[in-house]
Amino acid sequence: MQSLLLAAEGAGNPVSFEILPAVTAFVVFGLAFGILSVFVWPKIATALDERNAKIVGEIKAAEEARAAAKGAQAEFEKSLANAREEAANMIKQARADAQRVADELKARNEQELAERVARANADIEAARKAAVAELHAQSAALALDVASKILRRQVNEQDNGRLVQESLSELASSRR
Amino acid sequence: MHTVLASGSNPLGHVLDKSSAFSGVFGHEVKLSVVSVIVGGVIVLAWMLFAASRIRTGPESAGHDRWVTKGRLAQLVEVLVDGLYTQMLEPVMGARLARAWLPFLLSLFFFVLVLNLMGLVPLMDIQEIAHGLGGKGETEEGKEAAKGALLWIxxxxxxxxxxxxxxxxxxxxxxxxxxxxxxxxxxxxxHLCGGAELVRNPGLWFVVPIILVVEVLGMVIKPAALAIRLFANMVGGHTLMATLMMFGAMAASLGVAAVGGISLLAGGFAVIITFLELFVAFLQAFVFMFLTAVFISQMAHHDEHHDEEHGHGEHHGSESAAAHAPGAVHGH
Incomplete structure (x- = not known):
């Protein structure tokens, strides 16, 4: 307690001017200012300048890259739109071509089919006619044979021909 | 302990400048403030030299890390320097003037800051406690020593x-x-006589002495206000701290419980006030530096106002962000 009071007594007037602290502060600050101005602030200023230049440069480069990317994107989108349109047109054209080919094929097939049917019908008719003719011939031969057997006599070629003609005539009239 | 408690009985005694132990060494009274200023100067130099070595751009071999400031103390300096320049000085003084005066203003700021912060470190109390524990304070010799011989810093x-x-x-x-x-x-x-127009007009010479007195007083009052403001804030804050600590000692007659309770309460407030003091240490260093910058810029007001009138915004807008850094100081 007493020691502190004594210490307090040792303290000077708070607002009195004392030369030694003032001169010391003046000189020490002057020295510090001089040394800092030569060895410290230029280094810090340069470093901050470089850093700012770097940051500004990076930002500028990034902005340029972004602008370029935006341009490229627009170009790409335009190309994509063109490609899409072109593809759509190609698909449309392909569909039309396919439809046209299909129609042609269908028509050709139908025509061929009709031709084949007609040809088949003609063949059938010819075959039918041949069969009928053969049937007539065999029927005539059979009838002749039967008749010969009934008459018990030999029929010659002239009789045969006459009988056939008669039979055919009868057959034709009976068919009507 | 007695010393600490006693320190509260006279708050100004705790705050005011005292003789240091160096007085006995040099045979002339050396106040603690003298020692603090010298030590503070060394600390500022060491801190700033360290910071400069960390802030500077590294070699290319370091890659991206060359742009990174390493170390909290260096980062603190970088943030303060950049913030003070771009947020405070450059808008007030203009880029040209701010760059030209940046070394001086930053030196002033950090010098005052370190001295303020040193005041928050209870070095004196530590020495007094050490002295009290040694028992010297209770003897006549100890009392004599307490007059100043025991405090080194x-x-x-x-x-x-x-x-x-x-x-x-x-x-x-x-x-x-x-x-x-x-x-x-x-x-x-x-300018001190009221301007060239006034001086060249003999009809108005009777005004010149009045203006001269006012201007000369203004020249002195401006820096004097800086000194007194800083002094008052520092003394005020530390006196408040010492007064808070005094409450415990004042309650000594009320018993141990009262001393403990009041000391605890006062100590809690003292902790809060310490944080306030920390803020004030930065604030007053800034105020000292900033007002100096304002006064300097007033001396160049014509030039700066001229800039403002003729495209100040354009001037700022056209500058790259790099120009906002405190570089090219020596270019002016």
């Missing part, structure tokens, strides 16, 4: 008006140097 240098006056003298010189640089010696003298 401590206290707040910026709570000494003489120190602040010296710093304000630097501010005064800077302000006047700027005035002479801008206006010339003749222009400065004319």
């Amino acid at each position: 401590g206290g707040t240098a910026t709570a000494c008006l003489s120190v602040n006056i010296a710093l304000a003298a630097w501010a005064f010189l800077a302000i006047q140097w700027q005035s002479v640089r801008e206006l010339g010696v003749k222009g400065t003298l004319e």
